[in-house]
Amino acid sequence: MSTEQNNEPIIKTGVQNVAIGARDRPDETVLEATNLDVYYGDERAIDDVSIEIPETKVTAMIGPSGCGKSTFLRSINRMNDQIDAARIDGDLYFQGKNVYDEDVDPVALRRKIGMVFQKPNPFPKSIHDNVAYGLRVQGKDDDVNLDEAVERALRAAALWDEVKDKLDSSGLDLSGGQQQRLCIARAIAPDPEVLLMDEPASALDPIATSKIEDLIADLAEEYTVVIVTHNMQQAARISDKTAVFLTGGELVEFDDTTTIFENPDDNRVEDYITGKFG
Amino acid sequence: MARNDYRRQLAELRESVLEMSELVCQRLRKALEALETKDDDLAERIIAGDHEINRLYLDLEGQCIDLFALQQPVAGDLRFIAASFKISTDLERIGDLAVNLAEYSQRAERDRYTEIDIGYIGTQTVEMVEEAMQAYADDDPETTRDIAALDDEIDALCEGASEVVVRDLLELEATTGVTGDEALIEDVSRMLLTIRDLERVGDHAVNIAARTLYMVENDDELIY
Amino acid sequence: MSTDTDDAPFAESEETPFTDIDLGWEHRKNRIFLGIIFAASMFGVVMLALLLLDVVTDFYRGQTEFGISLIDFFTRDGSRRQELAGFRGAIVASVMLMIFTAILAFFVGVGSAIYLEEYAPDNRVTRLIEANLANLAGVPSIVYGLLALAAFVNGIGLGPILLAGAIALALLVMPIIIVSTQEALRAVPDSMRNGSYATGATKWQTIRGVVLPAAMPGIMTGTILALARAIGETAPLIMVGALFTNRIAWGPFDRFSAMPTQIYNWAAEPEPHFIHLAATGIAVLLAFLFAMNGIAIYLRNKYERDL
Numbered sequence: 001m002s003t004e005q006n007n008e009p010i011i012k013t014g015v016q017n018v019a020i021g022a023r024d025r026p027d028e029t030v031l032e033a034t035n036l037d038v039y040y041g042d043e044r045a046i047d048d049v050s051i052e053i054p055e056t057k058v059t060a061m062i063g064p065s066g067c068g069k070s071t072f073l074r075s076i077n078r079m080n081d082q083i084d085a086a087r088i089d090g091d092l093y094f095q096g097k098n099v100y101d102e103d104v105d106p107v108a109l110r111r112k113i114g115m116v117f118q119k120p121n122p123f124p125k126s127i128h129d130n131v132a133y134g135l136r137v138q139g140k141d142d143d144v145n146l147d148e149a150v151e152r153a154l155r156a157a158a159l160w161d162e163v164k165d166k167l168d169s170s171g172l173d174l175s176g177g178q179q180q181r182l183c184i185a186r187a188i189a190p191d192p193e194v195l196l197m198d199e200p201a202s203a204l205d206p207i208a209t210s211k212i213e214d215l216i217a218d219l220a221e222e223y224t225v226v227i228v229t230h231n232m233q234q235a236a237r238i239s240d241k242t243a244v245f246l247t248g249g250e251l252v253e254f255d256d257t258t259t260i261f262e263n264p265d266d267n268r269v270e271d272y273i274t275g276k277f278g
Numbered sequence: 279m280a281r282n283d284y285r286r287q288l289a290e291l292r293e294s295v296l297e298m299s300e301l302v303c304q305r306l307r308k309a310l311e312a313l314e315t316k317d318d319d320l321a322e323r324i325i326a327g328d329h330e331i332n333r334l335y336l337d338l339e340g341q342c343i344d345l346f347a348l349q350q351p352v353a354g355d356l357r358f359i360a361a362s363f364k365i366s367t368d369l370e371r372i373g374d375l376a377v378n379l380a381e382y383s384q385r386a387e388r389d390r391y392t393e394i395d396i397g398y399i400g401t402q403t404v405e406m407v408e409e410a411m412q413a414y415a416d417d418d419p420e421t422t423r424d425i426a427a428l429d430d431e432i433d434a435l436c437e438g439a440s441e442v443v444v445r446d447l448l449e450l451e452a453t454t455g456v457t458g459d460e461a462l463i464e465d466v467s468r469m470l471l472t473i474r475d476l477e478r479v480g481d482h483a484v485n486i487a488a489r490t491l492y493m494v495e496n497d498d499e500l501i502y
Numbered sequence: 503m504s505t506d507t508d509d510a511p512f513a514e515s516e517e518t519p520f521t522d523i524d525l526g527w528e529h530r531k532n533r534i535f536l537g538i539i540f541a542a543s544m545f546g547v548v549m550l551a552l553l554l555l556d557v558v559t560d561f562y563r564g565q566t567e568f569g570i571s572l573i574d575f576f577t578r579d580g581s582r583r584q585e586l587a588g589f590r591g592a593i594v595a596s597v598m599l600m601i602f603t604a605i606l607a608f609f610v611g612v613g614s615a616i617y618l619e620e621y622a623p624d625n626r627v628t629r630l631i632e633a634n635l636a637n638l639a640g641v642p643s644i645v646y647g648l649l650a651l652a653a654f655v656n657g658i659g660l661g662p663i664l665l666a667g668a669i670a671l672a673l674l675v676m677p678i679i680i681v682s683t684q685e686a687l688r689a690v691p692d693s694m695r696n697g698s699y700a701t702g703a704t705k706w707q708t709i710r711g712v713v714l715p716a717a718m719p720g721i722m723t724g725t726i727l728a729l730a731r732a733i734g735e736t737a738p739l740i741m742v743g744a745l746f747t748n749r750i751a752w753g754p755f756d757r758f759s760a761m762p763t764q765i766y767n768w769a770a771e772p773e774p775h776f777i778h779l780a781a782t783g784i785a786v787l788l789a790f791l792f793a794m795n796g797i798a799i800y801l802r803n804k805y806e807r808d809l
Contacts, residue, residue: 079700084624111702121693124716137703137711186701196700214282236348237284261347 027054030194030224031076036090038068038075038249040083045071046249048090053241058216058225060239060257062232064272068249069228073196076226077113078106095193111138114187118199120179122171122186127154127163130171130182134190149189156222157185158215177208184215188223195219197227201234213238232273236261244269284349288358291341292415295362295369298334299411302373303404305331306479309379310400313472321380331373338366354493361493365414368482368489372407375475375482382468390465391446394439399476402432406483414490419497422487426500432480439473557788560781568778575782580748580764584775589783591750592764595664596733596790598751599760602668603675603732608725610672611679618680619687620709639677646674647741655742662743665754670738675728682724686717719805723798730794734787736762761787 031053038046045068053059061069071080078099080086091098099109114134122130131150135141140149150167154160159181163174171182180200187195197216201209216238219225229235235242235257242260244253246268253260253269264270305324312321342363345351351359379400406428413421447466488500564570578588622628650670654660690713698708714721744763751758759767761783768780 077700079696082696082699107699107702107704110700115696115700117693117696117700119693121691121697123694123697123712133698133703133711134701137698137701137707183697186697190702210281217283233350236350237281257348258344262343 027052027057029053030055030095031226032093033072034091034093036072036075036092037088038071038080039087039089040071041085044249046075049249049251051243051251051254053224053226055224056220056222057240058220058227058238059241059243060235061226061228061243061245062230062235063245064247065230067245067247069243069245070198071249072245072251073115073198073226073228076194076196077110077115079110079115081106111190112192113194113196114190114192115196116180116183116187116198116200119203120176120183122174122179122182124170124172126168127171127174127182128167131185131189134186138190140190150185153185153189154182156188156219157181158211158218159185175208177204177211180204180208180212181215184212184219188219192223194224194226197225199228199230202230209234232261244272246272281349284345287341287345287349288355291338291345291359291362294334294338294341295365296411296415298331298338298366298369299407299414301334302331302369302376303408303411305373305376306379306400306404306407309376309383310397310404312380312383313400314397316383318384321384324380325377328373328377331370335366335370335373339363342366357493357496361414361489364489365486368485372479372482375479378475379472382472385464385468391439391442391469394442394469394473396439396472396476399432399435399439399473402428402435403476403479403483406432406480407486410483410486410490413487414493417490417494419491419494422491422494422500425487426484429480429484433477436473436477436480440470443469443473554788557781557784560778561785564778564782568775570775570778570782572782575779575786579750580759580767582748584771584773584779587768587776587779589761589764589779589786591748592759592761592783593786595744595751595758596761598664598754599668599671599758600729600733602665602754603671604725604729606668606672607676607679607728611676611725612683612721615680615683615687616709616714619684620705620713635677635680639681642737643674643735644737644741646670647738649673650738651741651743662746662757663755664744664751664758667739667742667744667758667760668754670742671732671735674735674738675732678728678731679725682728683717683721686720686724687713689720690716719801723802726794726798726801730791730798733760733790733794734762736766739763740766761790 029052032051034050036046036049037044047068049068049072061072063069074080075088075092076094076099080088088100092100094109094112097104099106123133125133128147128150131153132141132146135144135146135149151160151164154163159178162178163182171179174182180203184195184200200216201212204212213234216225216227220240227235227239239257241254242257243251244260244264244266246252253264253266255265259265260269261273264273270276305327308320309324311317312324342359345359349355406425409421410425412418413425443466450462484500488498491497491500565572575588576593577590578586579591580589581587618628618632622631647670650666650673654666654669655662660666694712694716695708698712703711739760740763743757744759745767746757746759749757765780765783765787768776768783771777
């Protein structure tokens, strides 16, 4: 190595760039929080978080229980509005527009930002109607061929081959892993810009989990995926960017996933990911 | 198929290791050619090209570390990545040895030791490396054991060659009493170093074989 | 499976690792308690069985000793003359009562339940309304009869017509429908509502598209059980004046007598023939009740898996 003259880091990250070809374009920020606080009553769940989430990448949020990562996720599509005691301070921009401006209708916001939850929550309807639900409520069922749109979403969610012969049976008859993929299909059918995922695999067995993880990698070709996970190995496996929240709702470090897991800046992050804390 | 990205990354790692080994073996053959033909230009190009190999090596190391850090490999995958990690180090060393050989060829003035067939020993060692890498590429445990046996031959050849050099030196002293000749010292040390480096290439080939055997059969018999 | 004790390595030993633990008394307490609670649960079953036995015996004696023809019973209306008296008018009136009660109580009841459960803010007014509803469910049924008598029969001068009876019964069962609908709505997991909101649905789209379909089996079950209670109610109907036992009601504005009032009337007669007509009527009424409960149980079992 004596001939190595340039100033490149000794350990260069090769895999991430090689593996995901579609991600080479420069980062375009799609979501941006500046000095965001979220309170539940008097308790501060998110403490002065500023973050820029890039387009069509997988951004993972990790941290110990109660660190506010899910709260942050729910503040992006204003699902916190459902909780009376929740209060927001600071700004959160989606494509340059503050989503907490008075003229923003949270229903419209959620039509741009889909969400998948921790526990699979299919509706007690047929598989077809579950996927078509978003298109119907958003009034898009007239513009598109509904059956085609349902098939497209189910294919994108890697579920089509398993359910194509039983689209009329109840979504609740599927296995847990299939239900979660059904919920992903439901979320992406109306073609949102961003897909929020709140621990989407934590209720699933390892096989189903790895299917969801593969699916997330595929989805990131087209969508911006923001995923909360309590499983930091999962974040390591699937994300391009990782945000580490620690107790008190503080965003401690946000960087490329390789940097976070190989050479984090902050000692608390090092302690957390190596298991010395949390 | 589960964990598609990960599988792709593993395949890419194997690809990169093989690519690096091809380059290294090519350099080694060129270095032997430079020794044979005393082609200073060729030797210069080999020396200058070493940073390419070093770049590949760092890249490979990065790939392995990313896989360790991000994918939590276990069992066969873990052995594969660990073996690749170690093998890339051996390959990098072989690359350095090729540079050494090229440097010796530049300094060579005369043909003193016509009875030592450096070309033959060199070709044998390159082939050992190539075979070891083929075993790595094919997950072939049998060949790895053959390579370990081959190395004994190389060691014997190298020992024989060193003896020739030493005996020649003693003879020279006894007959002419000349020992302080700069050119002679240069020639002797060049030849001894060449022999030593080729022997080391063989050792690295055995290391590669040993890691491959460990990778394929979880057998550490060749690792020492 | 063979239990080869000869081969068991520790079979000969008197000492086991557990000889120091004596659970005899604990297990006896367990069995005694089990006996008591089993007897308690059997009490209800035995009482129901005795009741059914009594009804069936009277029904049987009516058929045999008093020659009550079931065909006549179902095809004739009430009459002063015991050999001409039948149950048709009462059945028709009861069925109509149920239909009108259901229409009146269902929409108002489900509507207020949706408001209370999905829309109403969690404040003192809402809690007051809910407390009142719980109290209403406990009000004696005759009070609803008095209310209907005062407000509708005499107040706005409807007279003792079937609609007035339906209103009284609807008022009676509405709290039950509201409470059971609230239960059914509460049983729809929030995760489902969130799933809908996150898909970009409005509140009403969520309620109509997800919550109500999911809660409907529970709502239907509660409604049917409430109606099953209404069909047996006698006191409010008597208050409304549903004692026109000898003619058939053709519509909501006709005077009427329902099954329970007809039975009440017959049971008050001195002749044993009427008593046994009443017993036969009770058998029919019970059959209606069991059928309705059966439907409710069927619905619950069919759909409860889904939630």
